[in-house]
Amino acid sequence: MESTQARIAVDAMGGDYAPAEIVAGAIRAKEELGVEILLVGDPQQIRDSAQSDSLRQLEIVPAEGTIEMHEEPLSALRRKPQASINVSMNLVKQGRADAVVSAGHSGAAMAAALLRLGRLKGIDRPAIGAVFPSVIAGKPVLILDVGANVDCRPRFLEQFALMGSIYSRYVLGQDDPKVGLLNIGEEPSKGNDAAVRTHEALANQSAFTFVGNAEGRDILSGQFDVIVCDGFVGNVLLKFAEAVGESVLQILREELPQGIMGKLGVSLLRGNLRRIKQRVDHAEHGGGLLLGVAGIAVISHGSSQAPSFFSAIRLAKEAVDHRVLDQIQAQYQKIAAAALEGE
Known part of the structure; x- marks a missing residue:
């Protein structure tokens, strides 16, 4: 565009x-x-x-x-x-x-x-969408909400899923975004009552592609393009992900330069290390869009x-x-x- x-x-x-x-x-x-x-x-x-x-x-x-x-x-x-x-x-x-x-x-x-x-x-409610890296290069995952709404009804999460799908398609470039619901298990019956009702609502719509529940280990797997959750869980997840990225970078700084071979390795891997930083450093993403x-x-x-x-x-x-606003309104x-x- x-x-x-x-x-x-x-x-x-x-x-x-x-x-x-x-x-x-x-x-x-x-x-x-x-x-x-x-x-x-x-x-x-x-x-x-x-x-x-x-x-x-x-x-x-x-x-x-x-x-x-x-x-x-x-x-x-x-x-x-x-x-x-x-x-x-x-x-x-x-x-x-x-x-x-x-x-x-x-x-x-x-x-x-x-x-x-x-x-x-x-x-009904806006949501903050944050982009996370995944293990597949060039395939980020959008998480929302990460802080705007502590408590969410199934209807709110359904709206988050639609807005996230539109954003993933038109801004992040995913042709057919796969939407998941963050939960404690893959089965539709897993989770609390709100999670079960949300799963049913997401599964019974045709405005976007819902592929089921996403467990914590699935978030960065690349299987999902959009994952929805309430703002309480999403904000905890966001802060944890930021800390993990910072920790990985700190460990690399401390461990790689040790000794002559380490320093040589750093010089040889400089380009790779720069790309690692771009993928895990939250500063590269800057923040979240209030959708x-x-x-x-x-x-x-x-x-x-x-x-x-x-x-x-x-x-x-x-x-x-x-033109994200126009796309959401048109849908x-x-x-x-x-x-x-x-x-």
Whole structure:
């Protein structure tokens, strides 16, 4: 699909390393991806975080304050209407930006998206979709929800499956995405009551290809393109996967360079090691797309530094270029039309 020049609103004040690392990632995205960047936040802090020459091609949109991690999202958003995440979402609502990227309070980002942008028609709850690597090179798996909804009804998970299937097809390039339900066993009768009812609902639809339950050991196997679960389980899984990737990289750093032969091996395997890092390092994926809201929003890791935030902006650009919102809405229109014909 032909790429357009996406305009990305960047919450420059959100995250553990804001604004310096966020601005650095945004500058790199402007240079390498050709996107238009609107840096949202305190203008003076933004200017102090980077050289003026680097900021010259980036627009700065003033905002006042941010939502702190200890604050309750809804009340804080209402109390701080000019907070950077509120201003960022308003830019999308007003049509001045195509997408928002934030590494700040994830609950506040989701609440701001719902309040400012609203839900897509037919979607009860939005979900955060995160891309994981699999053992098959070039075949990632999309997990959702990874944090937006702690408790989920079967209907919500069915909607997650449809949105995930569309994203996997049009952005990740899987022709016929295989959808699985994260569970404690392969059999349809496994799991709690919600899992059993969800399996039945997924098996009785025709909008996507459901291939059954996925156990924990199946997640990275490449057998599934999309795996759905509630946000509680998904967030635990996401944090664990990030820790595993970091541990693998740390072990490689400690073990490979030992001795002359080790150092020689590192030099010979440099290209392989770089590819290993790209496949297991969560910074390469940048964050998760908030699917189900009427606008494109990427929620990045709170600990994001420049490389991770660059990847988050790239993810937002891909969602814009592939018109993910239009694809999801079109599928729901088809489903609604088919339901009317069946009445």
